[in-house]
Amino acid sequence: MNEEAVRQYTNHAQATIESSPQMDEANTKAAVLREFLDLLGWEIPSNTQLEYSVKAFGKTYKVDYALILDGTPVAFLEAKGVDTAITEKHREQLEAYLKNEDVNLGILTNGKDYEFYRREVIDTKVRVNTLGKTDLESIPDRVTTLSAFRKDAIQSNEWEKILNRIKELQEARTTLEQEKDSLATEMADLFSERVSEKISPKTESQAKEMIDRLIADIESEIDSDGESVERPIAQDGSQPDLGEETDNEESYMIRILDGKNEVSDFHATNQVDAFTETVEYLIRSHDLISHLEPLPYVPGRTRPIIHTATVVDGKEMKQPRSVGDGYYLETNLSSTQKQRELRRLVQQYEFSVLFEDGW
Template identity: 60%
Template sequence: MDDDAVREYTQQTQAIIDDSPQMGEATTKAAILRNFLDLLGWEIPKNTQLEYSVKAFGRTFRVDYALVLDGMPVAFLEAKGLDTALSDDNREQIKEYMKSEDVNLGILTNGEEYEFFRREVVDSRVNVNRLTKAHVKELPEILTILEAFQKDNIQNEEWVNILNKIRELERTRTELENRKDEFATVLAKELAENVPGDITSQATVQAKEMIDRLIQDINTDEDDGEQSQSQGPNKSIQKKPIEKSTIGSTESAITGTLSRNEVDGPSDAEVVVFPTKQSGVDFLKENNAWGFVRIGREPDFAAMYVSGDDQEVKYIARVAEVVSAQDADLARPLEAYSESGSEDAQAGFDPNKKVVVFEENSLYEIEDPIPFENKWPQSLRYTTLGDLRNAKNTDELL
């Protein structure tokens, strides 16, 4: 998930909350929660049903949003007004909805507070547990959880791997925290028995500090939201291989300009649309690539929506391959693109994700860019080349 998009959603939502802190449920849905669904890749009415009927507590209720794939609900979102604090009754409500409809994921929110739930069957017993809760300002800190609720990750079952990894990390962290003294003693004893001199005291202190650092690393790994590696290698779609020398060139990789109708390819060719700030355009120019992203496919084309003053889909390129950041031959060291790596860092790119490499001489600025209307890609979105050619604005494209 694009952390810039999450931060943008957070900032815009907080501004709405500050202006109208007593919004009722209907206004909260229209002003805030529709954008939240867009952030996760869900669209009304394409794959999101309003007022979905469920049976619970011996009666029929209507859950506010049912996220639907192949005609079946895969997640519920129960909404309350900004003027309503989330209560235990609300939590029991969404849990019962999930149990009665065999839905594995749920979100309870009033636009300012967000709670995320998971349904599991363990030894024939159905449990629904809260995964986490967060204030809207804290959403950028729980990217992993948000990724589990993205449409693409639910569709390809990757959400299971994401949440299982979180649970494994939490168990490991708890074990280290609860048994730190025990582990430190074992490590110190091992050192003392194998080196000359009495270093037990110093070794114990150092071992505890090492365990503390390990716990911190686990916390960072959870926050960063690095996906499980269980997906396996990306599928090859036999595109023209790119010359390594075209990545990391000191010259601009933008070949020139062309109109959308001049882009060569079938109408059903897959296009991934990435959002970027203006600062991210420099990454395009110097690398003939886009990074760092979480992407489970290898699309035919990549298009860039530039926010800020531009607010338009402005660039397009043909995709050659998708590689890990560690394997990408970039213009600068990975650390230079990290938010904390240097003063001239681009846009806080994460070097633990992937890089989408473009074919040589295929990156163009679009002569007739697609202007912003009401919707913008808050994270990567998929469309087709035909839709990109014909769209009059971002609403028609997305």
């Protein structure tokens, strides 16, 4: 799926909502959600029916959008106005629509918040599972889930492969989180048996770091359309040596521009170092912190990116790097997320940023 098109939709929708933050449902559909449907390849009226009649709770209701293929609804989109918060009642409403009409996919949105659902039949039981919830700003991080709702993906049955892959990754993540200690111990025992007992303590520590990074990589693949990820990175930012060597080191270049003039450039053999060096430069040379205060800097809804501590509201940053004097940068981000955050930061100075080589 074209990430740039997703980003353009997000930017345009944000500007529209900022200019009219109290839009009702009718205006939200016209000004925001019609473009969202276009992004997914659905068109009114050729394959999208408005106010489609559905049965629920013993009555007949109208779902806002029914996405139609070969005369049959394949997905429902239930819309609310920007001025209306999504509630549990709305979720129950969409769930009933999907179950009663045997429709496998559903989206619930008010233009600001987006929730994705899948109907499944497991052991004769019909269930509607949540695929993900996100806000408008974070839509570019949900390209994988979003791509399953595209017309061509549903038409080719690719949607099922996409969502099954997400499910497998989520199960793998859960296993790694729950069994991290025992897996690390098993790896240490294996190295101790095959190599030397003396390396066992170091191996177990690095194994835990590797598992943490695998969990982060899985999250990145779920959120960012399966993009390639970096090798595991230790807490001190170094690349742990797990016994493999590579002859080909990929390089990552970041250029900061003021108009056509280059302000500075940063080159590293991994994304985290390039990202960190760029942010540190902005802090030291352009007083970035004064533009972001009060800290923590939370560009989305809940995830802090820059703070004076590694713990925010009782939650630890997953992969903090020290930057500037007494500040920490969250680097546990996918390639797409790193690029997006740097674009946001350089906007403080009306700079632009280019990503070259391995990006």
